[in-house]
Amino acid sequence: MYRFLLTPRWWGINVFVLLAIPFCVFMGSWQLGRFEDRVQDHRDAGEQASAAKTQAPRPLARLLPVDKGTSGKQATTTGRYGKQLLVPDRELDDERGFYVLTMLRTDDGKALPVVRGWLAGDADTTKVPAAPAGEVTVTGALQASETPGSNGVPAAGGLPAGQTGAISSASLVNLVPYEMYDAWITLAEADPGMKAVPATAPSDTGLDLKAFQNLGYTGEWFVFAGFVVFMWFRLMRREAESAQDAELGLVEETPARISA
Structure with missing residues (x-):
């Protein structure tokens, strides 16, 4: 009943599925890694800001240009x-x-x-x-x-x-x-009559929209992988049922075709 899986058309489908699934998993894992990197950057920025408060001040010229390490x-x-x-x-x-x-x-x-x-x-x-x-x-x-x-x-x-x-x-x-x-x-200490403004974390180191976009893309790629498996199984079951019906004489046997 499953001999159709060895036909050239199904060889093409199977190869596509075998390539698509690891690709989706790889891309999802990569996006998850990007999200985790941003979480770590957020933690590092917080630790840096806390440590900076207790460090001795350095001449301005030695800290320029401003980057994630000196902000x-x-x-x-x-x-x-x-x-x-x-x-x-x-x-x-x-x-x-x-x-x-x-x-x-x-x-x-x-x-x-x-x-x-x-x-x-x-x-x-x-x-x-x-x-x-x-x-x-x-x-x-x-x-x-x-x-x-x-x-x-x-x-x-x-x-x-x-x-x-x-x-x-x-x-x-x-x-x-x-x-x-x-x-x-x-x-560090505001002039008399005013409140001191706390320092902010460097840009692109927080749990901002970009970070949650990475997390969203992670979910999308894993969903795509699941969708590929689901569609392969659905197509395979339909063709198997059609082949079984043809063997039982319930329908006229015709060349297998993909139906959505």
């Missing part, structure tokens, strides 16, 4: 505060407020964006304490430039003068008259 590290540099901007619509402890972002002009002529602290409510320059005058040494967690629309960074534009939606050299280049570092720091 969150304590950096220190010296300079004089210059132009100041407000960063609206930032939450801290589930409360809406804004960052106070002040440019620190360093000895090499570049400006480093420094988040001096956070204040509750709408962005208002009258609420902001004045920046310290003269030369200052700042210490805080090094951060990579933000990307609008990710990690809670607003993507909306059209902000009033003196405000910026994202802390990045690309966003600030037209707002301040200095050459900018492609990085920023958030002070």
Whole structure:
């Protein structure tokens, strides 16, 4: 009854199934590995952020450019505060407020964006304490430039003068008259009257949409493998039943064909 499995047509079907199943399993396992890597990156980023709080600060120049290994590290540099901007619509402890972002002009002529602290409510320059005058040494967690629309960074534009939606050299280049570092720091201890802004994990190291996409793709590939097995079994049973009916004379025997 199952002699049809040895026909050339079924040899082709069987070879396809034998190749498709391990391919689907391989792709599912690969996507699962990607998800596990992102979970591990998330754990490593959390451990790095915790360890960075107790590490001695290092000169800013030694930590640049910012990458996954240096993001969150304590950096220190010296300079004089210059132009100041407000960063609206930032939450801290589930409360809406804004960052106070002040440019620190360093000895090499570049400006480093420094988040001096956070204040509750709408962005208002009258609420902001004045920046310290003269030369200052700042210490805080090094951060990579933000990307609008990710990690809670607003993507909306059209902000009033003196405000910026994202802390990045690309966003600030037209707002301040200095050459900018492609990085920023958030002070370990906020200036008086404000709350310190905690450092965030490096981008692409969290359990974000990409991580759960990998997990979803894992399920899809394993489902595909199961579907291939199911369809092979269904086709085989139909053809076996047709062959049995033909042997019993219930139907006229015709060349086997695949039916969905």
